[in-house]
Amino acid sequence: MGANTENATVVDPRRLYEATRIAEALVFASAGPVSSAYIAERLPRGVDVLHVMRELKAFYAGRGVNLVQIEDSWAFRTAPDMSFVIRTDETEVRKVSRAALEVLSIIAYHQPVTRAEIEDIRGVQTSKGTLDVLMEAGWVRLRGRRRSPGRPVTFGTTRDFLDHFGLEELRDLPGLDELKGTGLLSGRIPSNFQIPMPLGEDELAEDEDPLTQLDLEELGLLTPGGKADE
């Protein structure tokens, strides 16, 4: 195809090629199918848009991406037989909710921190789902228990957390001056405002006990007598 077009409209091959390039770029960059009329307006004068589109369609016919016509509009679509490569990772990426980000950041900076403390800092109750999401993401873990009434569980971040956020160690989290310096924190904060220096992952706080097998069972994270999954 495209070879027997010299007779209908006599088109200079260079001009035709240029027109194909334009149509190609237009359809590629567009957020939706592009109408022939829209493309025609942008082609060099005297070039037939359908001729150009036929050329382009032929060009892409056997490739990984095809030009498809939808009524009078055009769009690129990956070739139908390519769906297996495109669909392999079904795990859609979920955006982390604002609430989860807040909780995560509190855990990162204030660890070891208990749930009550997180709520105290946020001034709002934390839904169980939020912590679950963070645990599921593999960013947050149970660190131990606070040696205080009720022996509440303390939370901390994981190695995966550091990896994901491109930190080498927890101490790389920016401090007060740096948050101010980058403008993330405005200058209008009380003088007694502080940002804690997080305690490293493996160090237990003075008032913190490590989690025991029994704790894990109690928390329902381990079936009695079973083995921790990590």
Add this chain to the structure above:
Amino acid sequence: MGANTENATVVDPRRLYEATRIAEALVFASAGPVSSAYIAERLPRGVDVLHVMRELKAFYAGRGVNLVQIEDSWAFRTAPDMSFVIRTDETEVRKVSRAALEVLSIIAYHQPVTRAEIEDIRGVQTSKGTLDVLMEAGWVRLRGRRRSPGRPVTFGTTRDFLDHFGLEELRDLPGLDELKGTGLLSGRIPSNFQIPMPLGEDELAEDEDPLTQLDLEELGLLTPGGKADE
């Protein structure tokens, strides 16, 4: 295409063609750059991803859409000379203030660089939010901390920065070699002398009170009951 397979790994042309289709589909389907590693995982075994990408790049070289490399990733982008056809009145690029742009180029050319170093080069405090704007744009990131007293946070550029400004890698920064040659990027001022750093409002001690009329009287600089000439 797919005909010139005369390199070390003897690849069956049909397999190479299939691999090219897969790579094409993968990269074409995505708006952002796709890493070589990601593509490689999805190619038939024994096919060299770089070989495939080189083929693909050559194939698209003169077309309306080009394959570009960004560090170790690949993306399809409209050809630069197509900008006039695609650009519409609604096309908007992020507006960057001149100051922000200056900070951005200092970070790009001097990275990893601390905030103090940026200010040393500009001779002025970085206004609040400038770094924030650059980070929000996704062009600048926290890289780590300098191993020096105070462990200041260092800044660097991102892959999105390269992508946005059409750079394959940092070495492609305009005029980089020339600047290196002139010693302007070394950070060392030839003599040990320094121009006093700007006195920013943040550096003013917050716990200091202004001199009062009473103080001035005490110091004998103002006749009692007089008026401070301010």
Add this chain to the structure above:
Amino acid sequence: MQATGGKTPRKGRGADAPMDDLWQDDASGRGLHEESLVVDLAGFEGPLDLLLHLARTQKVDLTRISVLALAEQYLVFIDRARKIRIELAADYLVMAAWLAYLKSRLLIPRQAKDDGPSGEEMAASLAFRLKRLEAMRDAATKLVNRNRLGRDVFARGMPEHIPTERRSAFEASLYDLLTAYASLRQRHAITQVTIEKRSVWSLADAREILQLLVGDFDDDWTALDHFMLRYLSDPAERTTAIASAFAATLELVREGRLELRQDGVFQPIYLRRGQKAAEGSGGEEGG
């Protein structure tokens, strides 16, 4: 910072970053018109920027500019600005004092026992800094004029697929995390009434500036306060500046970081580096 604009000296760049706004609308409105030398600092980002602009008007290679002439121009500029009572940020005044000092070093022959940096060395480092800043400016221009994604070059408008390379099924960047944390903490921090910045020189201001400059002085007696007072105070603020600078000087003397000499009443006060200047802050016991 224009004569009409209500910016106070050390208010500098506030949260609203007025300087940034000004930069946005190009360089056209900025600056000084050579003949009338109409002073408008609004377009300048700090003293180095102003110096660079002045250097460019010398129309020579930055490596060959006359630093002395440049210093003169800067000082003239500052003088005029003050004459028509434009409020100047402290940065500009500190630079003026430094340049006045540089000028004196360039004009007075070097003494044998002098081990501080020579005027020529100071001038060289200033030229280097100007050159470096200009290089970065040029680089920024080149960068912004490249084919930019979304302006000249476009990505696939209708993506069909987002490749995930992270093992995690959740997406968040460090920036997202820090933004969430900072705004959360900000929200819960007790909002305090911000007190309007004073337009007097506090002890801290003067002291800070003195300290910045002290390191640059060797063992010669220098009438530093002369430079300081000339440039670091608006005529309107003179009284408070004298008071603060003098009080700060006394404090530094007490700490042994500075020595003080005055030959007679109303004579200039000479300063030189104290014995403890090099060792950092010394004892607090008074004298």
